[in-house]
Amino acid sequence: MRLHLVLVAFLLGATAAPMAADSRGDAKKQVEFGVNVAQRGLWREAIYRWERAVQIDPTYAAAQNNLAIAYEHEGDLEKARAAYEKALALDPNNAFIKQNYELFKEINDRSTRKDTQ
Amino acid sequence: MTGRLAKILSSLVAVFWIAGCSSYYEIPIETPIKPKLDVSAFQRVLVAGFIAGGTDDVDGNLETTRLLRSQLRTKSDLRVIDADVLPLMEAAAEDKAAPAEPVIANASTKDVKEPAIKDDKDLEQYEHLFADVNYWKKIGEEYQNPLIVTGTVMFTPSSRSGFVQREQEVFTATGQRRVVPVRTYQERKGYRLKPKFIFIDGRTGTTLHSETFTEEVLYNANQATPALSSYFELMDRLLPSFLNTLSSQKIKGTRVLLQ
Numbered sequence: 001m002r003l004h005l006v007l008v009a010f011l012l013g014a015t016a017a018p019m020a021a022d023s024r025g026d027a028k029k030q031v032e033f034g035v036n037v038a039q040r041g042l043w044r045e046a047i048y049r050w051e052r053a054v055q056i057d058p059t060y061a062a063a064q065n066n067l068a069i070a071y072e073h074e075g076d077l078e079k080a081r082a083a084y085e086k087a088l089a090l091d092p093n094n095a096f097i098k099q100n101y102e103l104f105k106e107i108n109d110r111s112t113r114k115d116t117q
Numbered sequence: 118m119t120g121r122l123a124k125i126l127s128s129l130v131a132v133f134w135i136a137g138c139s140s141y142y143e144i145p146i147e148t149p150i151k152p153k154l155d156v157s158a159f160q161r162v163l164v165a166g167f168i169a170g171g172t173d174d175v176d177g178n179l180e181t182t183r184l185l186r187s188q189l190r191t192k193s194d195l196r197v198i199d200a201d202v203l204p205l206m207e208a209a210a211e212d213k214a215a216p217a218e219p220v221i222a223n224a225s226t227k228d229v230k231e232p233a234i235k236d237d238k239d240l241e242q243y244e245h246l247f248a249d250v251n252y253w254k255k256i257g258e259e260y261q262n263p264l265i266v267t268g269t270v271m272f273t274p275s276s277r278s279g280f281v282q283r284e285q286e287v288f289t290a291t292g293q294r295r296v297v298p299v300r301t302y303q304e305r306k307g308y309r310l311k312p313k314f315i316f317i318d319g320r321t322g323t324t325l326h327s328e329t330f331t332e333e334v335l336y337n338a339n340q341a342t343p344a345l346s347s348y349f350e351l352m353d354r355l356l357p358s359f360l361n362t363l364s365s366q367k368i369k370g371t372r373v374l375l376q
Contacts, residue, residue: 028376035142035374062375069372075149096141096373107368110358111150 027057034066046070061091065100077108140376147367154316154326154362161263162195162363163319165256166202168209168243169270170234172308174344177270178202181312184352185266185359193364198260205267209246237311240269247315250322257319264363265317268327272348275309275333278302307335308344310351314359326362330355 034049047070053063068083084101091097156162164185169177182202190197234240246252253265285299313329332351336342357366 073146100372
């Protein structure tokens with residue numbers, strides 16, 4: 001019985017790892033395509049690709065980071081903030097994400113500050 | 118054998134990890150920022166003038182009015198009204214709540230009464246004018262109900278001493294050139310600019326929006342930088358934010374895309 005349980009656990013572990021690798025692989029393809037089109041100025045297509053990437057693999061920090069940049073470029077600052085925060089939560093020590101977020105905050109703070117209205 | 122295999126595997130993992138981390142691309146972006154104020158009800162804008170204080174080397178009222186008018190002409194859809202700068206100091210002094218007589222500086226050497234606004238506290242005595250709805254409504258009627266831009270401008274000298282970091286070129290024993298950061302104590306002098314921009318509805322005389330900025334520039338004490346040049350340097354920093362109040366702006370920058 002114990003051997004049986006160990007065998008089941010082993011099989012589950014052995015199949016889960018490739019499945020995770022597959023989803024990251026699929027998400028990575030979407031991210032790569034997104035980077036490619038963003039570099040050619042096709043930001044909407046890039047957003048579609050990166051949104052697909054985070055659907056496939058919600059733990060993919062790079063995809064969240066790129067999505068945040070694209071939202072920022074489109075002027076959707078609320079969505080950009082949320083995506084940057086997710087990216088940072090997933091990869092808190094990534095210097096590139098931190099730098100992108102700091103630059104974003106500078107612009108966002110400038111656009112929202114006021115004394116009275 | 119197992120140890121060797123483990124070494125090969127770990128170095129392969131390291132290579133893939135580094136390769137994974139190095140997939141980044143710097144990309145230029147333009148972030149569109151929506152205007153803070155809905156000015157669709159106005160076709161024209163009147164930069165009325167400012168209550169200014171601080172150094173006498175720059176006329177904060179005239180320079181700010183001129184600069185904002187020229188910027189609005191080219192960077193906003195509103196038509197800029199060309200008019201004389203309003204005597205806001207006098208208007209504030211005439212108002213009941215204002216000091217009975219403006220403070221006179223250098224009265225013996227100057228013919229005109231020149232109120233001495235040297236700090237924020239002096240300025241406070243005049244700020245009630247911006248809440249005087251009847252005054253601004255009257256101005257609005259005179260110019261056919263435009264959006265009115267006014268406010269205060271404090272431009273004061275500032276100085277601060279402390280350690281600053283600069284880069285110094287050094288040559289090693291082998292003659293190689295290197296640039297190293299060096300911390301030195303320095304006396305620095307410059308200027309501080311604190312404008313408050315107030316946007317008033319010319320139809321009602323009420324304040325729609327106000328915004329205060331503070332910018333400072335410091336130079337090496339030996340460097341003689343004209344006050345007017347410092348004034349423009351500081352205004353240049355905050356103009357995008359001012360313009361963004363009335364019109365949408367695109368802010369250029371770069372970000373890093375990752376894979």
